[in-house]
Amino acid sequence: MKNFSNAITDLKLARYPLSAKDTLQAWDAADEYLIEFIAKSTNDWQTPIILNDQWGALSLALHQKHPTVISDSFLSHHGIIHNAQINQIDNADISLLTPLSVLSGKYDLVILKVPKNNALLIEQLTHLHPYLSPNTTFVAGGMIKHLPSTLIQTLEQYVGPTQASLAQKKARLFHSEVNINSVIKKSAPSAYKFSFLNHTLTAYGYANVFARQKLDIGTRLLLQHLPSLPLEQAQHIVDLGCGNGALGVCAGIMNPNAQITFTDESFMAVDSAKLTWQHTFPNRKNVQFIVNDCLQGVSQEANEILCNPPFHQQHTVGDQIARRMFTQAKQKLAFGGALTVIGNRHLNYHVTLKRLFGNYTLIASDRKFVVLRTIKSS
Known part of the structure; x- marks a missing residue:
């Protein structure tokens, strides 16, 4: 377990499943960059959704906003629950869903940690698109060495016009304007x-x-x-x-x-x-x-x-x-x-x-x- 001090709060985070031999931290510079962006914004978001938060760095930092969190990983779900308990955060503050879960309403903030699998990225963007509005703030982030070369093109195709930020600690953010008129075909297995x-x-x-x-x-x-x-x-x-x-x-x-x-x-x-x-x-x-x-x-x-x-x-x-x-x-x-x-x-x-x-x-x-x-x- 390591201390994660960020622009919103201080957290204790552990990677899951727990291992005494694991010396790696449960967050990266992209998590820090995303939280810094949110902390500096003057927007008062009410319905945030977070995709691919691995161990809770993002969802626990924003727990007071009661975010919806989507992950395909059972280990990530339970890592978030475990870290919530460590930090005395009520599990009810976070709604954990899978990529195939039914969504509802509109989200005014999307925080996307870019996944390793580009097919998963497209599936998630396709699934999410009907629940966005022109007023949705959409920000994606990841470590530069792990980002696909086609990321901007994918975001522009499935979300809307996209701008990349300057690099910070080898991480980068991508800000997209939501185009609700895009024709997005529902994906199938x-x-x-x-x-x-x-x-x-x-x-x-x-x-x-x-x-x-x-x-x-x-x-x-x-x-x-x-x-x-x-x-x-x-x-x-x-x-x-x-x-x-x-x-x-x-x-x-x-x-x-x-x-x-x-x-x-x-x-x-x-x-x-x-x-x-x-x-x-x-x-x-x-x-x-x-x-x-x-x-x-x-x-x-x-x-x-x-x-x-x-x-x-x-x-x-x-x-x-x-x-x-x-x-x-x-x-x-x-x-x-x-x-x-x-x-x-x-x-x-x-x-x-x-x-x-x-x-x-x-x-x-x-x-x-x-x-x-x-x-x-x-």
Whole structure:
């Protein structure tokens, strides 16, 4: 936890999930720049909306305005709640929504932290546009090294004329005038087809889902070797970090009597997996969908866990998410249950699996990926 002194207030902020080894701060210079702009303004905004606030730097600084906060991340939602409690701020001061939540009314202030995913940016601007007015103050911000080169063009297309500020501490703000006459088409989830065994399947992906337009090569390798894995006797199979749900759906084809659980910390991912499953199994009920931190919220022991872990959280790259997934997998697996993982060779997941489980087997590999399997034996 670190002290965040800004132009409006002083806050104590921690990154979430909490880790004693995490030395990074829970805000950046773009947060500071956005708060400074708001503090200097003479406008008395009444209905602010904040998009992509990761741990509450923006929403907690503006909590007295009762902002609506939109994030696709379960971890961000709970990071904001945790930091509100640390700072003795009532959770009711902030309305937490997902990118697919229904909005209402008009917002007179939009604060946008530019997301890493440009498809998510377009989805958010499209979703938000009907709730803006010509009097809406629209300001976007981000660290310069992370901003897409097409940002101004995107803002002008989906919001209106846009001006960039001067850089400050390697951050930049963008001020847009709302053009309510713009014709904005409502976006829809992407869909693509792929083959598994004798089936032609369709995978769906909302804007913030990894590999939303085609099957990623890691998952493709794992699917090639799923038939050789002893899943036939599994009673409960978990697709951990499910994304669009391709792994869980294919496991469901192989195991028609098994309970299949899809879990991810992205609201859009779990909704995408639900679409993929329902298109494949319109009448099958032995399934559940959980938005949570890894396997928290999964109460039933698992016989099989399938996992294609992410190796980044927003702009932070590392294996901390994978290690958290593997640790929780050991806790949730039944005795004799197995965790099967696909990962880039250079991430050395076998070292972590050997340390946690005491064993691993190399199932398959190519020049970039390895498929590893480990058994809970103690």
